[in-house]
Amino acid sequence: METRRRATGRPRAFDVDEALDRALLVFWEQGFEGASLANLTEAMGISTASMYATLGNKEQLFRKALRRYDEGPSAYVVAALAEPTALRVATALLAGSIRTTTCPEQPHGCLGVQAALATGEAGREIRALLVDWRNKGHERIRDRFQRAVDEGDLPPDANPASLARYVHTLQAGIAVQAASGVSAGELQEMADTALRSWPH
Amino acid sequence: METRRRATGRPRAFDVDEALDRALLVFWEQGFEGASLANLTEAMGISTASMYATLGNKEQLFRKALRRYDEGPSAYVVAALAEPTALRVATALLAGSIRTTTCPEQPHGCLGVQAALATGEAGREIRALLVDWRNKGHERIRDRFQRAVDEGDLPPDANPASLARYVHTLQAGIAVQAASGVSAGELQEMADTALRSWPH
DNA sequence: CGCCTTCTGAAGCGATCGATTCAAAAGTGG
DNA sequence: CCACTTTTGAATCGATCGCTTCAGAAGGCG
Numbered sequence: 001m002e003t004r005r006r007a008t009g010r011p012r013a014f015d016v017d018e019a020l021d022r023a024l025l026v027f028w029e030q031g032f033e034g035a036s037l038a039n040l041t042e043a044m045g046i047s048t049a050s051m052y053a054t055l056g057n058k059e060q061l062f063r064k065a066l067r068r069y070d071e072g073p074s075a076y077v078v079a080a081l082a083e084p085t086a087l088r089v090a091t092a093l094l095a096g097s098i099r100t101t102t103c104p105e106q107p108h109g110c111l112g113v114q115a116a117l118a119t120g121e122a123g124r125e126i127r128a129l130l131v132d133w134r135n136k137g138h139e140r141i142r143d144r145f146q147r148a149v150d151e152g153d154l155p156p157d158a159n160p161a162s163l164a165r166y167v168h169t170l171q172a173g174i175a176v177q178a179a180s181g182v183s184a185g186e187l188q189e190m191a192d193t194a195l196r197s198w199p200h
Numbered sequence: 201m202e203t204r205r206r207a208t209g210r211p212r213a214f215d216v217d218e219a220l221d222r223a224l225l226v227f228w229e230q231g232f233e234g235a236s237l238a239n240l241t242e243a244m245g246i247s248t249a250s251m252y253a254t255l256g257n258k259e260q261l262f263r264k265a266l267r268r269y270d271e272g273p274s275a276y277v278v279a280a281l282a283e284p285t286a287l288r289v290a291t292a293l294l295a296g297s298i299r300t301t302t303c304p305e306q307p308h309g310c311l312g313v314q315a316a317l318a319t320g321e322a323g324r325e326i327r328a329l330l331v332d333w334r335n336k337g338h339e340r341i342r343d344r345f346q347r348a349v350d351e352g353d354l355p356p357d358a359n360p361a362s363l364a365r366y367v368h369t370l371q372a373g374i375a376v377q378a379a380s381g382v383s384a385g386e387l388q389e390m391a392d393t394a395l396r397s398w399p400h
Numbered sequence: 401c402g403c404c405t406t407c408t409g410a411a412g413c414g415a416t417c418g419a420t421t422c423a424a425a426a427g428t429g430g
Numbered sequence: 431c432c433a434c435t436t437t438t439g440a441a442t443c444g445a446t447c448g449c450t451t452c453a454g455a456a457g458g459c460g
Contacts, residue, residue: 009406010456033234034320037448047409048449054407058448109317117314117379118307120234122448131380165377165390173373177365179317180331190365197397209435210426237418247439248419254437258418322418 016054017068019044023055024065024072029107032062032116033123062115062126066133069111073100081140086148087198090167093141094191097171101178102187109179112137113172138168158199170194216254217268219244223255224265224272229307232262232316233323262315262326266333269311273300281340286348287398290367293341294391297371301378302387309379312337313372338368358399370394 022043026035037058041048055061076096083089101109112134116127145160154160174187222243226235237258241248255261276296283289301309312334316327345360354360374387 008458012407029318030320031318034318034323036320039320050408113376114317117309117317117376118229118231118234120230120236120239123234134376134380162389162393165382165386166394169373169377169390170369171373172376173369173371176313176317176334176372176376177369180334182365186365189362190369193362194366208428210437212437250438
C-alpha cells in the first residue's frame, strides 16, 4: 500500500524525494512545531491534498524528512565510523559535524538537535523520536570505540562509553554553536584542541 | 511607569516573581513557540488580562523569565567565573551546567539552548535574543581566560578564545545530552576526562 | 477514442493561536 | 462611607493552526 505503485492513473506531477528535501530544509530552519503546513507545502510546491495523499500528515512527513537527513547531510557519520582508528573516527565525526552544521547553503545547526529540543504537546512524539535518534548516535560511537579497545587500538583501560559521550557531546555542542552563527574555522580550531588529549 | 507603584488601587493578588518562575518552567519545558498563552497563564494561576497588564505580551514575558533564569538556575556562571584559576573556572562551569540541566525538579536541559534553537516567524526575535545570550556567555568565559593569560595562570601561548569556545561548546553539548535524558553521573565522568587535557 | 484511476486546486472544517475589550469586583486613601 | 484606582474573569477578536473533503483536471490503458 505504501510502496505499491499501480500502473494506471494520473502520474504524480512532483518528485517525492525532492519534495522531502524541500520540507527537510523548512523543518531544519524552523523546527517541527515552528514549521507550518503552509510553509512546508509552499516550499514543496504542492498542495496540502497532494501532501496528505502521498506523504501522510505532518508527523509522518517529518519522519520521512529525517530519513532523508540521515542519507544526506548526516551521511558523514557512517563514513566516519568506518575510519580505521578511534582517533580518526573521532576526528572525522567532529569535522563532519562542523561541515554539516555550518554549510552556507543549508540552515545552520543540526536537524536532530534543533528541530524538537523543547516542544509543546503537539511535538511530544517528534521530540521523543529525536531523543532516540541522538541516543542511537551515541551508541554507535560507543560500539565503535569498544571495538577499538578489543582490537588494541585504544588502551585496555579506556572507557568506550565515556569517550563516546565526549565526542557526542562535542558534536551536539558544535550544532548549538553553529546555530549561534559561530564560524567553521573557529569550531575546527576548537575541535583540534579537543582531540589533542586523545588516549593512546 | 514600570517599577512605579501607585499607593492607591486594588492590590495585585499574585506575586510577580513567583508567576515569572512558573512561566519560566513552562518556557523551559515547551520552548517559546511550544508554550501557549493558555499553558502559561494556567501555570501562573492568573488570567490573560492580568498577564498583559503586568508582564506585557508573550515576548516580554519570556524576556522577564529569562532574567529570572539568569538570577536562579544560571547563577552558577557568575560564581564559576570568580574562581581563582582558569582550570577551576572551567571545572565549575561544567559542573554547574551538569547540575542545572539534570536537576530532577526542573525541566532537563538549558532554557537558553532549547527554548528557541529553531523557530518559525513568531519566534524569530526570541531566537535572536538567545543567540546573543549564548554568545555573551562565550565572551564572558573568553575574557576570564584572557585575564588568566595576563596573570600567568594560563601559559602565554594559550588561546583564550579557543579554550572558551571549548568549554562553552561542552556546556551546550551537556544541555543537549541532559535534554536526551543522560544522567548527571555519566556527564560528570565525561567532563572529568574532558578537562584532563587542560593546559598548564 | 473513451473508460477509469489518480492527482490536484480550492474551499472550508473545528480548534486553537496571541491578543484585546469591558464591566464588575476589590481594596486604598481621604 | 465614598470616590477612585487597579485588578480580575469572561467573552471575544481576526488569524492561523493541522487536516479533510470534493469536484474536476490529467494522463495511462484497453
